[in-house]
Amino acid sequence: MAESVRRMLGDQWVSGAREPHRFGVRHLSPAGSYHLLALLEEVQPTAVLIEGPSDAGGLAGQLVSRGVVPPVALLAYTEQLPVRTLLYPFADYSPEYQALRWAHRNGRHAEFIDLPTEASLAIVERKREAYGEIERKREQERKQERKREHGNEDANEDERERKRPDLYARIAELSGEPDYEAYWERHFEHSLEPGSYRAAIARFSEEMRAMTEEEELRAAPQESAYNEIRESYMRRKIRDTIAAGHLPERIVVLTGAHHTPALTPERPAMTDEELALLPRVPTRMTLMPYSYYKLSSHSGYGAGNAAPAYFELLWQCMLEGDLDRLPALYLSSVASRMREQGTWRSTASVIEGVRLAEALASLHDGARPTWKDLRDAATILFGHGEFAVVAEALARTDIGTAIGSLPEGVSQTPVQDDLNRELKRLKLEKYKTLVAAELDLDLRENRRVQSEESAFLDLNRSVLLHRLAVLGIRFARKQHARQADATWAERWVLQWSPEAEIETVESTLKGETVELAAAYVLHERLHACADIAEAAKIIRLAGECGLPQVAGDAVSALQRLAVDAGNFEQIAETVRELSVQLQYGSVRRIDTEPLLPIMRQLFLRGCLMLIEASGCNDDAAAGMVSAIHAMNAVAQEHYSEVDEPLWLSKLKELAERDDRNPKLSGYAFSIVLERNEAGEEECAREVARRLSPGIPADLGAGWFEGLSLRNRYALLSRDYLWRHLDAYIQSLEAEPFKRSLVFLRRAFGTFEPREKAAIAELLGDIWGTGADTTGEALQRPLNEEEKRSLDELNDFDFGDL
C-alpha cells in the first residue's frame, strides 16, 4: 500500500499537477534569505532540498550545530595529486545556511542535492583538460579581473557572468545604473514585498537563461554539458525525495537562480545507468572557518561578494524590519572608522551623507540607497571628493575583519589534530593565544634531563616552527638571534590568529600531518627548482624542518644541477649555503656527510671560473665582489676540506691580470695582502704598475677602489702603499688628475672619518709636514677659491665614463 502511494505521488509530480516550490537565489544574498524564510514559514515543508554537494550530508548537520559562527566554508578536495578543490563558503546571510538552520530548528528533513564532490571534481578536472593550456591561462587572467567587479556565488555563476560581461554591463546601462551590482541590489536586495522577489528573480533568470543558453552551448559546450549533468542529477534527487514520501507541495528546492527554470518535471532526471557512467575521483571534505576578507575575493577562491560586512549589516537591518536605518548605520560606521584613524568627521557630515545617498537613490527611482550610492556619498562628504581619503575606512566597513569559528570537535582536519598534538607534546599550547609572546630556543642537547624527549625539546620545537613557516601558517616568526652566528640559538615570536587556523586547514590539502605537508611543499619546490642556489636553500630548509628524506632528495637534485652550473655568483652562493649547513649539521643532528663532496666539487669549479667571470663591467662587479667574499669565507672556514691553495693561486692570478675588471683585481689583491701572501716588495711593484702614468686614470683608480673595499686596517698599516699612491698622484698631468679624482673620491667616500684622519696622518708623515698640520689642512672647510675650482670640475667632460 505504502509503495503504491509513493509511486502515485511520484507520478503526480511527473504529471506536473503538484510541483515542489522552487526558490532561486543568488548565493550570498540577504534578500534571498529573507524571502526564503518567509516561504519556509508559509509552506512548512517536510523536506528542504539545497544546492550543495550531496555527499556532504554529515557536514551539513555539523554546520548548524551549536557554536558554529559563520563565515564558514565547506571544502572538498581530491585525495590524490594534483589536489583539486571545491569551496562552498557560507555567510550568516547565505540562503543555504539559513535553510539548513530553519530545517534544524523545526526538525525537518534537509539535504544537499547537487552532484557529489567525487563526481563534480572529476568532471571539473576533465573540463579543465578539455579547455587546454592556453585557454586556461587566459581564463585565469580574466577571472582575476572580473573577480573584483563581481563578488559572486559559486564558480559556475562566476563563469557565466564572466562570459557575458557585455550582457551584464548592458543590463546596468539600460537600467541607468552605474554597474550591475547596483542594478542587482536596487532591484532584488531591497525588495521586501512578499512574493515579488521570488517572481521577479524567477522571471529574470528564465529570460537570462533563454538569452544565453544557445550561446553557451556554442561557445563553451563543456560548460553547458556540466550544467546539464548537474541539473539532471538534481532532478533525480527531487524525484527521489518525492518517492521517499514527501508531498511535492511540502518540498522546497533552493538553488542558484540560474538552475530553477531547469528543475521542472518535464525535463528528464538522471537514470541509474547515467549515474554509473559519471567519472569519479576519491575526495574528502571538511568544514573550515572562513573570513569576510577571503569572502570579499581579495584573496584565495573566486566565490564571494565584494562587501560581506555591508551585506551583513543589510541582513541585520532586514531581520529587525528596519531597512531605513541602514544608510545612517553604514555612514556613521565609516565616519567612526575615520575618526579612529585620526581624521575627524562630524555627525553633521553623516546626516548630509545620508541625504545625498537618498537623493542619489531617488534619481534612480530607488526607495533606498545602494552600496554604491553610500560609497559615493562617503567619498563626497567624508573624502571631500577624493576617494583615496576614505578608501581605507570604506574597506574596513565593507569587508570587516569578521572571521568564523567552529567549536572544538567539529570536523577537525587531520592536520589540525596533528598540530594540536604536536603543540601539546612540545609544551607550546600556552602560546596558542592572540597575544604575541617571545620564545628563545637553545638547540643543543640539554644534558641535565633524563629523557631524550626533553633533552631535545627545543630542537624539536624549532623543527615544528620551521615546518609551519614552510607551510605558510603564520603562527611563528623567526627573529634574528641575539648572539651573532650562534648556530644553536633561535628566537621566535609566537602569535595565534584565526587566519592561522584557516591556513592550517588549507594545509590539509598538502598532507595528513604537519610533517607530511611540509615535506610535500618542499618536494614541490624541489620539483620546480632549476638552479643550484635554490636547491641548496631547500637542503637548508629540509634540515631545519627535520626532513632528512627531503634533504637527501634535494642533495641529489643539487648534484644533478651542479653538473651544469656555470654561473660563478650562483656557485659562490651555493657553496656558502652548504658551508652553513655543514656547520649547523651537528646541532641539528643531520647527516651532512653527502654535502661535503658537492661543496668540494662546486668550490673547485668556482676557483676555476674565477678568472673568466671577473672579466665583467663595473655594474656586474658589485655582485662579483660579494661572491668572491663568500668563496673566500668558505675557503677559510673549510681550509682542510677544500682546495684552499688553488683558491689563493687563482686570487693571485686575478690580482696580477690586467685584462680583468680592475676593481676585482684590486679586491683580489687586497685579500692576498690580508693573508700576507704578498710582501712589501710585491706590493710596491703592484701599486707602481697599476698606478703608473701610462695606465688610464679610471683603470688605476678603479683598481684602488677594489683594493679599499676590504679590510682597511690592513691597508692603513702598510705605509709603503700610501707612499706609492702619493707618488702616483703627484706624477699625473692636470687632465688625467681630474679623471682619477672622481674615482679616488668614490673610493675614499666610504671611509669613516676616523680612517680618513689616519690617512691624513700617514700622508703627513710622508710629506714631512707632521700629522697634525696635515690633518688640519685636509679637514678644514674649503675656502671660496677652492670651492670654485672644485665647481669647475663639475663641468669637466668625462666623455666615455
Next chain:
Amino acid sequence: MGMDPKQDVLRLPAEKLYARELEALKEVDKEERPAGWQLSPKAVLTFIVGGQAGDTAITPKYIGHKRLVEMAIATLLTDRALLLIGEPGTAKSWLSENLTAAIHGDSSKVIQGTAGTSEEHVRYSWNYALLLAQGPSEQALIRSPIFRAMESGGIARFEEISRCASEVQDALISILSEKTIAIPELNREVAAERGFSIIATANTRDRGVNEMSAALKRRFNIIVLPAPSSLETEIDIVRRRVSEISASYRLRASQPDEETVRKVVTIFRELRSGVTLDGKEKVKAPTGVISTAEAISLLTGSMALAGSFGDGRITDEDVAAGLQGAIVKDEEKDRVAWKEYLENVMKKRGASWRSLYGACSEING
C-alpha cells in the same frame, strides 16, 4: 533692464544657447519638480549627459562621467552647496553653467573670484551717491548675485573661489549655514527662498590661491572632476565643443577632420601624463597645464587662422602654430620638453605624422 534680447552677442549663456532643448525637456518632463526647479532632476541629468526629449535630441554637455553628474544633481537636491574642483580645463565652469541653466534657467548670477573680490561682492554694497543723499534705503542697496539668487530661489555661481582672500571665503560660511543675509543698516534680513543654492568652482593646479578653510569645505559637497578618462572621450569632447564654438563665432573654415583632432588630443594626453599612450616611453612634461580646454581653443584658433588667412581648411602649419603657443609657455624649459617630444616621439610615428612634425620643428627652429 533684463537680459539683452539680441542673439547677436559674442557668447550666449547656456540657457540661450540650448533654449530649444530646455523647452523640449520642459514639455515632456512629467516627473515631480523640486521647489524652485524648472525641470525634474532626471530631466536635468538628461540635459547634461544627453539623450532624447520627445523628438528633440539633447546634445551631451558633459561627457564621460555620468555618475559625477548624478552626484552633483543629488547634491543640489539636498539644498547643499556644490563645489567642483579640478585641474584647469576639466569643464568645471561649463558644468556649473549648464547645471544652473537647466535647474534655474538663469546662469548669469556669477561672482568671479579674484584677489580683489571683497565681502561686498559676496553680500551687498551701496550706491554711495544715493546712500549719501537718502541714507540707507532699498534703492541705494546693490544686491550681489548671491543676494539675488536668495531672493528668487535660484542658483548663484561662484567661480574660482580659492582665488579670494580667506575672509571673503569665510563670508560665505554664514550664508551657507544660516541661508540668510542680514542688512543691519535697513534693519532687515533676507532669507533664502526654496531652491537657493551655490555652485562654486576651484582650481587644483593654480598658484597663488588661498587654501579653503575646513569650516567652508564642510559646507560644500565637493566633487572632483577628473581629466577625460580615455582618448576617445576626449576626442569626442573636443570635436563637439569645437563645432559648437565655431558655429557661434562664425569661423569661415571647415571643421578639423577626425585625424587632426586625434593627433592634437594624443599629443596633449601624452604630454599631460608624461608617458606615451602605449605606456612604453616616458616623455618630459611641460611646466604648464595641458588641458582639454586648451585643445579646444587651439583648434578653434587654427580654424580662425585658416578661415582668415588660408583657404578655409586647417593645415598642419596652423596646428603647429597653435601647438607651439599652447605648450611652450615657459620659454626655456617647455621648449626643451617640446623639442624632445618632437624628436623622440613624433618623428618616429611614421608617414601620417610626417608633415605635422615638419611644420612643428620648423617653428621650433
